[in-house]
Amino acid sequence: MGSSLASQLIYGIDVGTTKIVAIAGRADGRRGWVEVLSMGEAPSYGLKRGVIVDREAATESVTEAIEACGGFSRGALVSVGIAGSHITSFNTEVTLLNRSRSRVVTSRFVKQLENEARRVDLGEDEKVIHVVPRSFVLDGTEGVKHPAGLAARKVTMRAHVVSGAISSVQNLLGAVEDCDVKVSRVVLEPLASSEACLVEEDRSLGVALVDIGGGTTDVATFLRGALTHTAVIPLGGESFSTDVAYGLKVPFETADRLKLKYGTVLSRTVDDVAAVKLEDRHYNAHFISEILEYRAREVLECTRDSLEEARVQNLLPGGAVLTGGGSLLEGMDELAEKILGMHVRIARPRRIKGDTEPVRKPQYSTAVGLLYFAAKNDDLRPKIKGAGTLGFGSIVSAVKEWFGFGVEGGSPGGGPIDDRPKAGGRS
DSSP states (O other), rough: TTTTTTTSSSSEEOOOEEEEEEEEEEETTTTTTEEEEEEEEEESSSSSSSSEHHHHHHHHHHHHHHHHHTTOOOOOOEEEEEEEOOOOOEEEEEEEEESSSBOOHHOOOOOOOOHHHHHOOOTTEEEEEEEEEEEETTTEEEEEEETOOOSSEEEEEEEEEEEEEHHHHHHHHHHHHTTSOOEEEEHHHHHHHHHHHHHHHHHHEEEEEEEOOOSHHHHHEEEEEEEEEEEEEEEOOOHHHHHHHHHTTTOOHHHHHHHHHHHOGGGGSSSOEEEEEEEEEEEEEHHHHHHHHHHHHHHHHHHHHHHHTTTTTTOTOOOOEEEEEEEGGGGGHHHHHHHHOOOEOOOOSSSESOOOOOOSSGHHHHHHHHHHHHTTTTOSOOGGGGSSSSOOOOOHHHHHTTTOOOOOOOOOOOOOSSOOOOOOOOO
C-alpha cells in the first residue's frame, strides 16, 4: 500500500431494486484506483424501479448488506447511489460578472455560479440534486475546465443539472440512516458506474455509459471530457425475469434462474425445438430467448431514443459501454450494436486493488464507483481544481434542511433561468 493511499476508510451503499451492495475500501485519488477491503450484498426488499416503497423492508435489506460487509462503524459516513424514474436532467448555462478588484475567479465565485444554476423552476416536489459543471467561458475564452485561480471579468458556466423528487430522496436517506450510518453524499448511479468503468480517454473521445440494473437502465454520456446527458429508463433486469415468468406461467424465482442460467437475447441462434431443464421440468429455450430479446430491444430502443433526443447519438466515437447485471445476458452487446448503431463493449470495474475477483463484475460497477466519488470529495485532489469535481454532497444537507433536520448549507431557492436547453427528460 503506497504512502499516497488514503488511510481513512470510505464506504458506499448501492441501494438497488434487486440487491443492496455495501462496500468498504480505501482510495488513491491521484493515481486513480481503489482498494476494496470488504463487500457484502443482500436481496433488496421494499424498492420498486429504484424508488423506496417500504422503508422498513428497505432498511432491513440495507442492514443485512452492511452486516455481510463486516459492519460499518457507528455513524460512518457513506456515499449512496440514487436512480429511479423521478430523476430529471438538463443542460444550462449561467453568466455572472466578477466584481472583485483582482478579477481572480475564486472557488466561492464558482459556488455562486452553481447556486445560480440551481434557481430553476421545478415541480412542487422537485429539487436540484446537483449541478455538474461541464466547462467555463472566461471573457470569451472557451473550454476552461478549472477556472479557480484564473482572472476574468465575465464568467459563464455551462453545466448539467440533475433534479429529483424530494420525497424519494428523503425516503432513501431515511432508510439508510436508520442503519446507524450517516449519508455524506448522494451520487447519481450512472455517474458512479462511469467512475468505475471509464477512463479519461473515454470521456474525452465521447462515450455513452449504459448501466442495465435490476429496476432501471441508467444512461450517461460524455463529450470532450464533460458530462452532457443523463437519463433513467424504468426498465431493467427485473423486467426480463417478470416477462419470462408471465410467458412460461412460472414463479418469478424460477424465471429468474432460467434467465441467469440459459438466457440469451439472440433468439435466431437458438433452435426452435431446443429445450433446457431446470429441476424436473423442461422449457422451450427458443421461446425464452424470444421473450428476453423482445424486452432487450425495448430497453435498447429507449436508450437510443434518449440519445437522439439529447442530440448526441452521432457524437460518440467511443461508442457505448454496457455495464450492470443486465449486460451479462448473452448477446446483449451484439444486439446493442445493431440497435444503437455504434461500437459496443461490456465493461466491469477497473483500477481495483486487493481481492478484486468478487467485485470485478458489471453488476458491481455502481458500488465500486461510489468509492471513487467518496475519494474525489474527500480532498484527495488539489483544492484549486475543486470546481471541476463531481461532488454530490450538497443534496444531503439540502434535503435535511428542507425537512428540518438541523443541517446548515441547504440549496437556495429562487426563480427560473431563461433559455434553458433541455438535454434529456423524465423517462
